[in-house]
Amino acid sequence: MTTAPIFRHLIGKATLEEGFTVPRSLEKWIGAPEKGHKRLITLLFENSSVSATLRCLNNERGHVQIKYEGANGLSFREWMRTVFSKSISQGCGEYIEIQKIDYHTFRITPFTQKEKANNLVVNDWLFHKGAEKHRSNDTLSEILAIIQSIEFVDTEGQSHYNRMFAHQFASWAWELEKRVVPDLGLKSDFAKEGTWVEVEFGNARTYYQDFLKFLLAFHHGSAKIGVLVVPSESFARHLCNVGRLRAEAKGRACYSGMIHFEKVRREFRYLEFMLSMPIAIAGIGCPN
Numbered sequence: 001m002t003t004a005p006i007f008r009h010l011i012g013k014a015t016l017e018e019g020f021t022v023p024r025s026l027e028k029w030i031g032a033p034e035k036g037h038k039r040l041i042t043l044l045f046e047n048s049s050v051s052a053t054l055r056c057l058n059n060e061r062g063h064v065q066i067k068y069e070g071a072n073g074l075s076f077r078e079w080m081r082t083v084f085s086k087s088i089s090q091g092c093g094e095y096i097e098i099q100k101i102d103y104h105t106f107r108i109t110p111f112t113q114k115e116k117a118n119n120l121v122v123n124d125w126l127f128h129k130g131a132e133k134h135r136s137n138d139t140l141s142e143i144l145a146i147i148q149s150i151e152f153v154d155t156e157g158q159s160h161y162n163r164m165f166a167h168q169f170a171s172w173a174w175e176l177e178k179r180v181v182p183d184l185g186l187k188s189d190f191a192k193e194g195t196w197v198e199v200e201f202g203n204a205r206t207y208y209q210d211f212l213k214f215l216l217a218f219h220h221g222s223a224k225i226g227v228l229v230v231p232s233e234s235f236a237r238h239l240c241n242v243g244r245l246r247a248e249a250k251g252r253a254c255y256s257g258m259i260h261f262e263k264v265r266r267e268f269r270y271l272e273f274m275l276s277m278p279i280a281i282a283g284i285g286c287p288n
Contacts, residue, residue, distance in 0.1 A: 006097065006171055007022070007023070007026050007029075007030070007097065007098040007099075007100075008095050008096070008097050008098075008111075008145075008171075008172065009095060009096050009098065010093070010094070010095045010138055010141045010142065010145065011080075011084045011087040011094045011095055011096065012087075015080070015096075016077065016080050016081055016084065016087070017069070017077065018067060018068070018069040019052070019065055019066050019067035019068055019069065020065065020066055021063055021064065021065050022064040022065065022066065023173075024064075025173065027064045029100065030054065030064070030100070030106075031054070031103055032054065032056050032064040033054065033055065033056050034056060035056050035057070035058055035062045036056065036057075036058035037055070037056060038053050038054060038055035038056070039053070039054055039055075039104075040052070040053060040054075040104070041053070041054045041066070041104050041105065041106060042104055042105045042106070043066075043068065043076060043106055043107075043108050044101070044105065044106065044107040044108065045076060045079055045107075045108045046079065048075060048076075048079070050068060050072065050073055050075055050076040051072050051073075052066055052067060052068040052072075052073060052076075053066070053067045053068075054066055055067060076108075080110075083110045083112060084110065084112060086112070086113060092113055092144065093113075093141055093142075093143075093144030093145035093146075093147070093148050094110075094111060094112045094113060094145070095111050095145050096108050096109065096110055096111070097109045097111060111145075111149070113148065117287060118151055118152055118287055119148050119149060119150055119151050119152060119287065120147050120148065120150045120151075120152055120161075120284050120285065120286065120287070121147070121148065121284065121285060121286075121287055122144060122147055122148075122282050122283070122284055123232050123261070123283045123284065123285045124232070124261060124265075124282075124283040125280060125281065125282055125283070126261075126264070126265055126268065126280070126281040126283075127278075127279075127280050127281075128268070128272055128275060128278065128279040128280070128281075129275065129276070129277055129278045129279065130278050131225055131278035131279055131280040132280075133278075134195075134224075134225050134278060134280070137195070138193075139192050139193055139194075139195035140195065140225075140227070140280070142172050142174075142192075143195075143197060143227060143229070143282070145172075146165070146168045146169060146172060147229070147282070147284055149168055150164045150165065150168060151164075152286040152287055155242065156242065157239055157242040157243045157246065158201035158239050158243065158258070161201065161239075162199065162201065165189075165190075165199045165229075166189075169189075169190045169197070172192075173192070174190045174191065174192040174197075175190065175191045175192060176189070176190060177189070178190075178191040178196075180213045180216045180217050180220075181216055181217075181220055184216070186209075186212075186213055186216065188213050188217065191217075191222075191223075194222070194223060194224035194225065195223075195224065195225050195227060196213070196214055196217050196222075196223045196225070196226050196227070197226075197227045197228075197229065198210040198213065198214075198226070198227070198228050198229065199229045200228060200229065200230050200259055201230075201231060201236075201239065201258060201259070202258070202259060203257055203258070203259065204257040204258065204259050204263060205259075206259065207228060207230065207259050207264060208271075210226075210228055211226070211228075211271065211275060211279070213226075214226030214228075214275075214277060214279060215274075215275070215276070215277065218276075218277040223277070224278070225277070225278040225279065225280065226277065226278070226279045226280075227279075227280045227281075227282065228264070228279065228280070228281045228282070229281075229282045229284060230259050230260060230261050230264055230281065230282070230283060230284070231258065231259075231260050231261065231283070231284055231285065232260060232261050232262070232283045232284065232285035233260040233261065233262045233263070234285060234286075235260070235284065235285040235286055236258040236259065236260035237260075238286065239258060240258050260283075261281065261282075261283025261284075262283075264281055264283075265281075265283075268281075
């Protein structure tokens with residue numbers, strides 16, 4: 001059985017006002033017209049529908065876009081601005097998912113922070129070497145959306161969250177386990193368009209190797225920014241408690257010392273002199 005592609009698009013100003021671009025990998029799936037041509041499609045949202053235009057620009061790239069500006073798309077734009085009111089003032093990882101019903105019809109499903117009330121959250125950021133300038137990039141916004149799409153399950157430990165992160169990054173078309181340098185065995189957890197990500201729930205010292213991976217990828221030209229995702233201190237304590245209870249139930253030795261954001265922040269001033277590239281560190285935790 002073939003799984004239908006998932007088209008997800010992050011919410012930005014243009015999305016709320018006029019339309020969005022279709023990724024090249026999904027142009028055939030969506031039925032893109034020839035360059036310089038367009039066709040009408042129908043967008044379904046809640047209990048309503050609106051006519052929109054699917055077009056392929058007559059430029060060198062031939063960008064494929066869905067447009068709903070003008071009077072015909074007013075009801076859809078008003079709905080979008082109401083649903084995504086928080087995204088109007090700040091980028092917060094909210095997005096829409098586009099499902100193909102038939103050749104002419106597509107359903108729009110919103111994913112907002114409200115729907116993610118029981119999911120993981122980003123509690124804090126630490127930026128280095130201008131990494132904060134990348135916050136408007138789609139890749140960093142996708143990381144935020146991915147974190148917020150993972151449900152907090154009180155009884156699950158780090159292996160569960162590692163699986164969930166791998167599943168969600170893959171569903172957003174990130175590369176998994178990408179080699180940092182072809183001749184070395186080191187692999188980064190996730191990579192996309194120059195953004196390299198390490199999700200770290202390991203030992204309190206393992207994140208040093210994550211920085212090394214970022215530096216190697218940056219030095220060899222494939223990384224523009226490294227993003228380290230670690231649990232907050234309270235989330236790390238919770239995960240350790242879950243692991244300890246499971247170990248005791250199986251008669252095994254307990255473990256401790258999981259890395260957490262507060263520890264990374266305390267130690268960062270001793271390490272930053274050798275980190276010659278943009279690095280962002282996200283501290284994640286369970287919902288309040």
